[in-house]
Amino acid sequence: MRSSHQRSTLSALALSLAVAVSAGGSAQAQDLTGTLKKIKETNAITIGYRDASVPFSYLDGDQKPVGYAFEICQKIAEAVKTNLKLPNLEVKLNPVTSATRIPLIANGTIDLECGSTTNNPDRQKQATFTNTHFLTATRFVAKKSAKLDKIEDLKGKTVVSTSGTTNIRQINEANTARNLGLTILPAKDHAEAFLMVETGRAAAFVMDDVLLASLAASSKEPGAYAISSEALSKPEPYGIMLRKDDAPFKAVVDEATAKLYKSPEGKALYDKWFTKPIPPRGINLNLPMSEAMAKQFATPSDSPDPAAY
The missing domain is CATH 3.40.190.10 (Periplasmic binding protein-like II)
Structure with missing residues (x-):
């Protein structure tokens, strides 16, 4: 039979274990790192947009950003909002150029870069990319x-x-x-x-x-x-750019983009911007989805290697 001292020690131990377990549960919720932590703490996500990358990200007649990549970034922001349980998440917009886009991702000014940025091995040294949203040649x-x-x-x-x-x-x-x-x-x-x-x-x-x-x-x-029907290059993948070495954020973004591209909504979004009249002047690019692009949407990939497509 245990002494009363042993029993009180054991119950104290059980109590401290229960406290540790419950603290662990809440600690896990707080254990965010990188971009997700920054977004949770500031209740804001910042999208970097281009002002003239038609039809990916550009300014419409009211000088507001619109476009195919811009809409994908808005979908990603929605997924982050759900993931972090932030119903009032603020989506901030920050203009970028081809010269500033990588530095502004790297220094934390923007969290997503929405444009026509080629995902290649050189850029992979400075940033990372989610699943390819367009293939150009x-x-x-x-x-x-x-x-x-x-x-x-x-x-x-x-x-x-x-x-x-x-x-x-x-x-x-x-x-x-x-x-x-x-x-x-x-x-x-x-x-x-x-x-x-x-x-x-x-x-x-x-x-x-x-x-x-x-x-x-x-x-x-x-x-x-x-x-021309003949291309001088293999397909080059365009992707939404994120900060390097931030696996938890990339996982949320990759899941959101893969879900969108595999769904009928992904194809509809492509058609909206590439095969129909677009604002502000109603031009039509007449660029239906290529076979390589259809394959990419069916099995999304973030590969920078043109041979992968």
């Missing part, structure tokens, strides 16, 4: 009347691409490898490059196909242009 746009569709069709012609892009490097490499005899002109920006095709100073403009679709759709004569 380098193609060219030309006037339909010129009947240029394959890279070989460009032989001996003058083409333009935007200076400092991977696209101009790719057309230079193809020119050498295929002995195309091209004259390759660098343009200061996409608008100048497209204007050179419009005015006949260049036969074709080499760039990401989605950007070409946007420029053609916004032009005076959208029906006068055609994008």
